[in-house]
Amino acid sequence: MEKLKPIRFSPQQLSSCTGNYSHLLGAGGFGTVYKGTFPNGVNVAVKVLRGTSVQCIEAQFMAEVSTIGRTHHVNLVRLIGFCFDICMSALVYEYMEKGSLDGFLFGNKEKLGFEKLREIAVGTAKAIAYLHEECQQMIIHYDIKPGNILLDRNFSPKVADFGLAKLCNRDATHVTMTGGRGTPGYAAPELWMPFPITQKCDVYSYGMLLFEIVGRRRNLQASLSESQHWFPRWVWEKFEKGELEEMMIKCVIEEENRGKTERMIMVALWCVQYRPELRPCMSSVVRMLEEGVEIISPPNPFAHLVAGLPAVDMQQFRYTTEETYTESYTGATTAPMTTPTMRRFEISIAST
Template identity: 55%
Template structure:
C-alpha cells in the first residue's frame, strides 16, 4: 500500500465530516437561483469524494491493513439489535466487553459514580485516554435502554469543541457502556464548590468556562442537524479538560426535536430540581428555553463560586438568583461582587449577572436564545435592564420555591404541592 493511500486513509474521518458540512450548506443554498449551478457542481464533487472514500475503506478491509484502525460505521439498524433503530448513521466504534476490560485494565481505576452507573479511566491502543461509563441495569431495564439510546443518538450527532466527544459504545447482554474522551480536570462542580479547588480558578477562568459552556449549548439548540434539548444543565455535567476548557456532557435526558417543531410534548419531569425550569412543573410547553433557565442558574454559580441555594447562608442570601436581583434592583450589585472576590467595577462580572437574570425569567419567552447569551457574555450585544424574574413572589415566597424545588423528588414536584407550600406559609 503506497504512502499516498495510507495518507488518504488517515484523513478519511476528516474528509467525511467535511463532506457532511458541505452537503448541509449546499442544501441550504439550493433555494437561491443565483448559486444553483455552483451548488450542483460542489454537490457532484462531494458525491465523487464519498465514492472514493468508500473505495479506500474497501481497499483497507481487503488488504487487512491494521496500522491505521478505522472505526466501524453503523450502516443501518439491520446489522444491530433492534433498539438501535433511532441511532443515526455516524462513525462510532463498537467495543466488546473484553475490549473494555482490556482498555480499563479490568475496570481498575474508578473516576466517579452517578445514578446511572460508574465511570472508569481507560486507554485505547493509540494511547488516547478515555472515560468508560458502565450503565447499571440488565438488558431488559427500559430506563437504562432509554438513557443509553438518548446519549448515543444525541451526542452522536454533535461535533463541537465545547461538547464531550463520544468515542464508542458497547451494548451486550452482560454490559452496556459508553466511551467518551477523557477530561483531565473532571467536572466543574468540584472547582466551584470544593474548598480546596475553589481558589485554583480565577475570574478569567470563570469567564471562559461560562462562555464556552454557552457556546456548546447554543450549538445543540441552533447548529445541529436537529435541535437537541439537554434538560440537565448543571455543574456536574460540565467537564473540564487539562486547559480548563468546558465541555457539556451527560446526554441521558436529552431530547431531539425537529427544527419545524415549536415545542415538544411533556412526558414527565426531566432534569435536576433546583436547575430545572418552571415549565417542567407548570403548564408551559417545553422548548430550548428550558436549557436557558438551567444555564442561568449555572451562571450564578460560576459567578459566585457557590451553590445557588445554601441553607447555611444569611437569610436573604440563601437563594443566589433572588439575592443578586435584590442587590441589582437596589443598585448595590458591586457589593455582592466584592463578596465574590471580584472587583465591584468589573463590567464583565456585572454583565454576567445581568445575563443570568435574563436567563432565569419565569416566562420562557422572556429568556434570550443561547446564541444571544453567547453574544451578550462576549459583549457583542448590549445587555438591557432585565425585568424582575420573580414578579409574582415576595422574597419569602421565592425562598420557599427554591427550598421546595431543591429537595423535592420528581414524582412529588407538582404545582399543587408548591401552592400548598406557599399558602401554608
C-alpha cells in the same frame, strides 16, 4: 466521516482497558464512569449504564448515542465508542483531565480566576447554542449544571451527559414530555408543571449555572444568613437597588472585573425569567457575554414568588439588526429566535 463514527467495543475490551473497572471517576443517576487506557496510550472515560430495567438502560443508551453521536463541537464531549451487549451497555468518551466544573466551584480543587471562569461560561453557552440552533435537528439537553460541564487539561469546557437529551424537529413549537426531567435547582419551572416545553428550559438551567460561576458558590446555601440563602434572588435584590458592590465583595471579585461581572449577572437574570418566552436564545446569550450587544435591564425574574405583585407579561420581543431585520414574538410564542449580526436587543415589557 468514516473515522468519526463511534467504535463498537466488546465487554472484554472495556474490562481490559479499565483494569477491570478499578479506577472510578464518578457516579451519577445514569451510570458509573471509569478511567480507561487503550494500548496506544490514549485515555478514555467509560460510562457503564445502569437502570431499573433493560428498557430504561436502552432508553438512556439511545438518548446519548442519538444526540451526542451526531454532534461535533469543540465545547461538546466527544463520543469515541460504545458497547451494547446482553450483559452490559456502556459509552466511551474522551477523557477530560480536570474533571467536572463543580469540583472547582464547590469542592477542594484549585480555585479558578475570574477570566478563566468567564471563558468557561462563554464556551458552555456556545455549546448549548450549537445544540439548539446549528444541529440538523435541535437537541435539548435538559440537565445543564456544573457537574455536567467537564474540563480538559487547559480548562476548556465541554458539555457532557446526554442521558436526558432529546432530538426535536425545528418546526415543532414544543416538546411532548413524559415525567419530570432535570435536576432540582437547575430545572426550569415548566419542567415540573403541565406547560409546553421548549429549548428555553436549557436557557433557564444555564442562567442558574451562570449565577454559580459568578458567585463561586452553590445557589442554595443554608449556612449563610437568611437573605443570602438563595443566591439568585439575593443578587437580583442587590442589582435592583444598585448595590452590586456588596455582592462583589462577598464573592471576592476585583474591581477591574466589575463591568464583565455586571454583564454576566444581567445575562443570568434574563436567562432565569419565569416566563420561557422572555428568556433569550443561546446565540444571543453568547453575543451578550462577548459584549457584542447592548443589554437592557431585565425585569424581576422572581416576581411570581411575591404575593400581590403583578405578573410580568411579554407584549413584544424583537431583535433589530444592521440589515433592519426584525422578528416579533408576542403572547406565548416559543419559536427559536436566531438573527444575524445583532446590534440591538429591544424588549418591551408590560405588566398585567
